Amino acid sequence: MKKGNAKRQAILDTAYRLFLAQGYDNTSMSEITTQVGGSKATLYHHFASKEELFVACMTAAIDQHVAGALASLSTDPDDMAMTLRRFGESFLQFVSSSDMVAVRRQMVAEASRLGVGKLFFDKIQTIGNEVALFLSACMASGKLRRDDSVLAANHLRGLLEAEILEPLLLQALETPPDDAEKNGMAQRAVAAFLRAYAPDDSRTLFE
Amino acid sequence: MKKGNAKRQAILDTAYRLFLAQGYDNTSMSEITTQVGGSKATLYHHFASKEELFVACMTAAIDQHVAGALASLSTDPDDMAMTLRRFGESFLQFVSSSDMVAVRRQMVAEASRLGVGKLFFDKIQTIGNEVALFLSACMASGKLRRDDSVLAANHLRGLLEAEILEPLLLQALETPPDDAEKNGMAQRAVAAFLRAYAPDDSRTLFE
DNA sequence: ATCAAACCGTACTGTACGGTACGATTTTCT
DNA sequence: AGAAAATCGTACCGTACAGTACGGTTTGAT
Numbered sequence A, B: 001m002k003k004g005n006a007k008r009q010a011i012l013d014t015a016y017r018l019f020l021a022q023g024y025d026n027t028s029m030s031e032i033t034t035q036v037g038g039s040k041a042t043l044y045h046h047f048a049s050k051e052e053l054f055v056a057c058m059t060a061a062i063d064q065h066v067a068g069a070l071a072s073l074s075t076d077p078d079d080m081a082m083t084l085r086r087f088g089e090s091f092l093q094f095v096s097s098s099d100m101v102a103v104r105r106q107m108v109a110e111a112s113r114l115g116v117g118k119l120f121f122d123k124i125q126t127i128g129n130e131v132a133l134f135l136s137a138c139m140a141s142g143k144l145r146r147d148d149s150v151l152a153a154n155h156l157r158g159l160l161e162a163e164i165l166e167p168l169l170l171q172a173l174e175t176p177p178d179d180a181e182k183n184g185m186a187q188r189a190v191a192a193f194l195r196a197y198a199p200d201d202s203r204t205l206f207e
Numbered sequence C: 001a002t003c004a005a006a007c008c009g010t011a012c013t014g015t016a017c018g019g020t021a022c023g024a025t026t027t028t029c030t
Numbered sequence D: 001a002g003a004a005a006a007t008c009g010t011a012c013c014g015t016a017c018a019g020t021a022c023g024g025t026t027t028g029a030t
Helices: A003-022 A029-036 A040-046 A050-071 A077-095 A098-109 A113-140 A149-161 A165-169 A179-196 B003-022 B029-036 B040-046 B050-071 B077-095 B098-109 B113-140 B149-161 B165-169 B179-196
Strands: none
Touching: A003 A029, A003 A040, A003 A050, A003 A098, A029 A040, A029 A050, A050 A077, A050 A098, A050 A113, A077 A098, A077 A113, A077 A149, A077 A179, A098 A113, A098 A165, A098 B098, A113 A149, A113 B165, A149 A179, A149 B149, A149 B179, A165 B113, A179 B149, A179 B179, B003 B029, B003 B040, B003 B050, B003 B098, B029 B040, B029 B050, B050 B077, B050 B098, B050 B113, B077 B098, B077 B113, B077 B149, B077 B179, B098 B113, B098 B165, B113 B149, B149 B179
């Protein structure tokens, strides 16, 4: 059962690429078959229906991509500002990557299909929970104002995405921003967040 | 030319409702014809193609809805906090209405179709520009820290949408939040924004 | 060696849909 | 009234696509 899994994976890879590039409705099973090589019977041997194949592609993509975002959050509250800046940069690189934007667009477009939207949302939530945990530690140690840490994590995400996510999803930019611009957005977002959640009695933290 | 426009409007209304509820691909011209009554020839008399009808629906929806959001921003910087709170509430009610969420989902899903995504994004931008103008006045009068007003407007929008937009787009909530919850979100977002953009020398503005 | 699973190619079915044709009828404008 | 535009009903065309059928071939495990 080695070639079996290899073929299955090849189908997943090709289908993933086509679904992201063209969308669900504009990608036919025959096209996937042609590009992956082989026969449509083999495809239906591995996946009972087009919908099942789509969901399999998306769940795999979610798991794979979210792992990358979580890795960049070192839970060391000692140099909070630096940690947040690094996290902000890598999170923004993550969510604004062309793959991730394409995944998100498919999730929104086909949200109702087999609850794939909720699946994606739950995964995103796990990132938020990790961030909330870190922020909670910062609040406990007086580095941040005490407040609902989940709310704070949501606000941080909102600030990080504020400049970039919408135009990318709507394909409203001719030239996508490069890494330096994204890092600038992350810097500005984290700076705003630190001001918003600074302890009440500290006003000399920022130059 | 009275019944002509009436029929055209009836087609638009029905198509708008079906497109939002079912999406572009899952809505057939025959279904629109059946629900609006009459003949498919009449439909094609008013709209040359399915795509043209879709774009007509979306542009109409955009114009109509954006007007509502802009109305709630009184440009009086004297009671800035109150103005922002009221704007935040109505903006959030606006973007989280079921119609607007459905429109946005279609925009994302069909962003590449005839550049309808960019069309939508530009309209949203006009709201942001108005807000930026207001914030700029607040900065000039010392009520807010001096900074890029467009950035500040983006951050405000990011904070407002942070708790609610994503789960709605992904249809990840069983029960959508009611007006009171939305107002709470707006309050929290505006409070965070005011802290983030408070003048450097004011630390007693918030209780 | 053998058996079962996986694979291939090709052709096929049924259906759904965008768009057209066409002739008849109604409404609107002047 | 009478021309022009809009509307109607129904049938139709071409096509694209999800899924199936089927007979033959390769591959892997025991």
